Amino acid sequence: MSSAQPEAKRQKMAKVIGTHNGTFHCDEALAVFLLRQTSTYRDASLKRSRDPAVLATCDIVVDVGAIYDATKLLFDHHQRGFTEVFGHGFETKLSSAGLIYKHFGKEVIAQKHQLAEDDQKTTTLWLKMYKEFIEAIDGIDNGIMQYPNDIKPKYRSRTDISSRVGSLNPRWNQSTDSESVDVRFEQASLLTGSEFLGSLDYYANAWLPARDLLKSAISTSKSQVDPSGQIILLETFLPWKEHLFELEADSSYNAAEPGQAIYIIYPDETAGNWRVQAVPATPDSFESRKALPEPWRGLRDEELSKTSGIEGGIFIHASGFIGGNKTKAGALLIAQAALKM
Structure with missing residues (x-):
């Protein structure tokens, strides 16, 4: 049997993620990265297009298509009447990053830190990462003011990652051919992903252990x-x-x-x-x-x-x-x- 056959079979079975072409933003760059951290889409290729016929060939579509239907693996947020939020006390309208994180975030966290998806630690990290990392991306992409009343912010913005992703797009006097922009998109996706994983590592390996120690200290202090x-x-x-x-x-x-x-x-x-x-x-x-x-x-x-x-x-x-x-x-x-x- 040729050694090329298993690789050819693997390529044939690989999933395809679809998103829009042209100028890219932080939300779909991160959404694509997160999907590639799951077992289903780990080796997925990417098609960037607004052509419905092209998108119809994809296994999952994010940030394009004007449909949000998780059962059909369609995750857009631009359509009229879209009001989906993360829940759990969060009220910011979701972007494609928030949508993908809402549905796949626990799997990403569980796999990265060898936890079960129903482990309380997974849930705690899932909620914490939304609060500290994802929600600001949702808010900025949807044009939601962080300080609508100049008193209390609607969400936290720990990094200006949305602006840094935006700067990776071609300048007005640079080539905008699809091949070069697609390369830039992959760079943006890796940027958002590396910062996401860096934040997750901190919250999993420094922030969360502190909570466990505090719980123990509260109990010990009451008894001793x-x-x-x-x-x-x-x-x-x-x-x-x-x-x-x-x-x-x-x-x-x-x-x-x-x-x-x-x-x-x-x-x-x-x-x-x-x-x-x-x-x-x-x-x-x-x-x-x-x-x-x-x-x-x-x-x-x-x-x-x-x-x-x-x-x-x-x-x-x-x-x-x-x-x-x-x-x-x-x-x-x-x-x-x-x-x-």
Whole structure:
């Protein structure tokens, strides 16, 4: 049997993704990349055309055709009356990136990080990546203002990837023949994909483990440090703030009740020193649920130790949102005393 036969058979069975030709945008560039991360479309070729006859030969079509019908593998969002959103509290109208991510995102995440699609970690990452990465692409492509009322943004924009994809299109005085533009599209697709995978790697391998550690710390602190749940002791520094508020808002997680936690204790970057930080009123607030005592604010070292009656004082910030002590025991005493004042 010729060695070329299996390859020829593989090529014959390969799927075809269809999208529009001409100027390309971030949403379909990412949509194509995401599809190529799935088992079904991993080796898919790409046809860029607006000709219905050409698109009809494709196995799946994104960002063209004026039809959204997941059962027929048609994923456009330009048609009149299209109002599809991601759900789960998100209200931004989807672009082709959001559509493909909504239907295939869990599979992509599960395969990249050896998880089951129904694993809670997969769902958590799926929602987080939509919030931090995909939603801005949907919003920008659909012309939705990020700050419609100049107060609260409709979505987060962590990168200006849509503009960078746009800059990969030919300039007005460069060739726009289909072959060269198709090459540029593939470059754009790889750009969006590399940034997507980079963000996913961070959220899977740094952000999500921090949540697990915080959950453990909340449980341990209630049993060994403060039964009221007002003081949470972290044995290692981790980015806790966002996780704490999300856990408090999660009705299925009963260990972190809304507004319960007041102070977080954790080791400082300086070896041996410890910090006490007041939980803010909201994730982005400069106000604290209960700032450290006013008489201690702005004091340092011996003056702080003398005034507070707690040895090892390093500082208390002038606003009372954070303080430091040379030992874990000292930091815990600061938090315990502050609760009573």
